[in-house]
Amino acid sequence: MTPPDTAVLPPLPHWEQAPADIPAAVTQVKAALRARIAASGRTVEDVFAVVERQVMAEVGEIVAVRDRGEEVWPVIDYADIETGSVPAEAQALLRRRGCLVVRGHFDRDHAVGWDRGIVDYVESNHFFEHYRGPGDDFFASVRSKPEIYPVYWSPAQMQARQHDRMARVQAFLNRQWKHESDGVQWFDPARNLLYPDRIRRRPPGTDSAGLGTHLDPGTLDLWMTHGYQKAFRHVFDGTIEQYDPWDPAYRTTALQYPGTTMCSAFRTFQGWTAMSDMPHHQGVLHTVPVSGAMAYLLLRPLLADVPADDMCGVTISRAFPAVDKWHHLLLQALSGIPDVHAGDSVWWHCDMIHSVAPVANQQGWGNVMYIPAAPWCPRNEQYAPSVREAFLTGSSPGDFPAEHYERTWPNRFGFPDLNETGRRGLGFD
Numbered sequence: 099m100t101p102p103d104t105a106v107l108p109p110l111p112h113w114e115q116a117p118a119d120i121p122a123a124v125t126q127v128k129a130a131l132r133a134r135i136a137a138s139g140r141t142v143e144d145v146f147a148v149v150e151r152q153v154m155a156e157v158g159e160i161v162a163v164r165d166r167g168e169e170v171w172p173v174i175d176y177a178d179i180e181t182g183s184v185p186a187e188a189q190a191l192l193r194r195r196g197c198l199v200v201r202g203h204f205d206r207d208h209a210v211g212w213d214r215g216i217v218d219y220v221e222s223n224h225f226f227e228h229y230r231g232p233g234d235d236f237f238a239s240v241r242s243k244p245e246i247y248p249v250y251w252s253p254a255q256m257q258a259r260q261h262d263r264m265a266r267v268q269a270f271l272n273r274q275w276k277h278e279s280d281g282v283q284w285f286d287p288a289r290n291l292l293y294p295d296r297i298r299r300r301p302p303g304t305d306s307a308g309l310g311t312h313l314d315p316g317t318l319d320l321w322m323t324h325g326y327q328k329a330f331r332h333v334f335d336g337t338i339e340q341y342d343p344w345d346p347a348y349r350t351t352a353l354q355y356p357g358t359t360m361c362s363a364f365r366t367f368q369g370w371t372a373m374s375d376m377p378h379h380q381g382v383l384h385t386v387p388v389s390g391a392m393a394y395l396l397l398r399p400l401l402a403d404v405p406a407d408d409m410c411g412v413t414i415s416r417a418f419p420a421v422d423k424w425h426h427l428l429l430q431a432l433s434g435i436p437d438v439h440a441g442d443s444v445w446w447h448c449d450m451i452h453s454v455a456p457v458a459n460q461q462g463w464g465n466v467m468y469i470p471a472a473p474w475c476p477r478n479e480q481y482a483p484s485v486r487e488a489f490l491t492g493s494s495p496g497d498f499p500a501e502h503y504e505r506t507w508p509n510r511f512g513f514p515d516l517n518e519t520g521r522r523g524l525g526f527d
């Protein structure tokens with residue numbers, strides 16, 4: 099087949115700010131996307147069928163692996179990352195599944211010490227007496243003690259973020275992406291934005307409903323802003339075979355619609371570091387480990403069975419839902435992490451569907467620090483000044499509710515405690 103001349107395809111309408119009339123804009127952009135794909139000489143149904151075949155093959159393989167009682171999630175030893183000796187097959191599996199457990203990322207004692215350090219930090223500042231309840235509804239909980247601590251600047255978190263071992267794993271993960279394409283360097287894989295996020299400490303005995311299947315890269319902006327339309331150009335112009343989930347072209351400058359669940363940073367991988375042992379059946383993270391699934395998610399609303407003004411339930415300011423009604427095929431591959439130990443870290447591609455399983459009467463603690471891989475790029479550089487300001491004043495970072503518990507806490511991590519990685523990650527150097 100001759101590739102279409104994409105320059106002559108009908109242009110797409112785009113909204114650089116969230117549209118006021120969402121149903122009208124969804125209707126308009128879906129019609130335009132269908133028309134653009136049709137002008138390439140293929141139908142939406144043809145293009146979707148290509149994606150569906152690929153996804154079906156991956157899902158079939160994942161289900162077979164699971165049925166054989168084998169691990170679906172790739173696991174790589176930190177030692178192999180440090181010495182640059184990750185086996186080729188392990189790297190290939192990481193790129194296919196799009197997720198990873200790093201074993202022994204930190205020494206177990208080191209991670210357990212950080213966990214204790216966080217307890218000391220919050221207790222010495224009487225956090226539990228002053229806690230006012232969840233500042234957002236995303237992780238809302240009726241417990242008086244939070245599971246998600248809105249704490250960003252403890253010595254433990256900062257030491258983990260600026261640790262050599264963290265920088266090395268982040269660089270390894272960033273390098274799974276292309277970072278250079280179309281003659282542009284989209285990001286610097288060797289340097290990461292220090293992205294402050296919260297911690298979770300879920301105590302033994304917890305009953306939790308978990309978190310439903312969703313993804314975090316964006317919402318309607320993924321179809322509607324000019325930057326994302328370019329980032330997903332191969333999905334939208336009939337050249338689906340060239341779509342590459344590891345190509346960041348145009349993403350690191352694309353505009354996003356603000357919302358309570360928005361992440362200002364471009365993350366190659368979302369991730370967390372375990373500060374306690376977590377057996378695989380104790381309400382842990384699951385993903386749909388199919389790295390090319392985003393093409394399916396973007397094309398699915400264009401099929402005829404979805405109402406004209408509906409993006410399969412995606413809307414602004416709510417996490418992008420993955421639901422059985424529209425994404426049944428993908429959700430069959432939903433796979434939990436294996437048992438993890440304090441000091442292991444867990445990573446998943448930023449476009450990946452994930453969830454947290456429910457748990458009743460949890461055995462042991464479930465404690466993690468959220469630390470992503472967010473390489474230095476225009477978008478992340480733009481967020482950095484507000485992170486620096488929040489760091490210097492002990493404030494909650496801009497992506498999170500304005501709770502500001504730590505402003506008066508004397509023992510938070512200070513400027514003199516930064517090493518070179520920390521200074522570069524905050525943009526001080």
Ligand SMILES: [Fe+2]
Nearest residue numbers: 312313314452
């Ligand atoms: Fe999420």
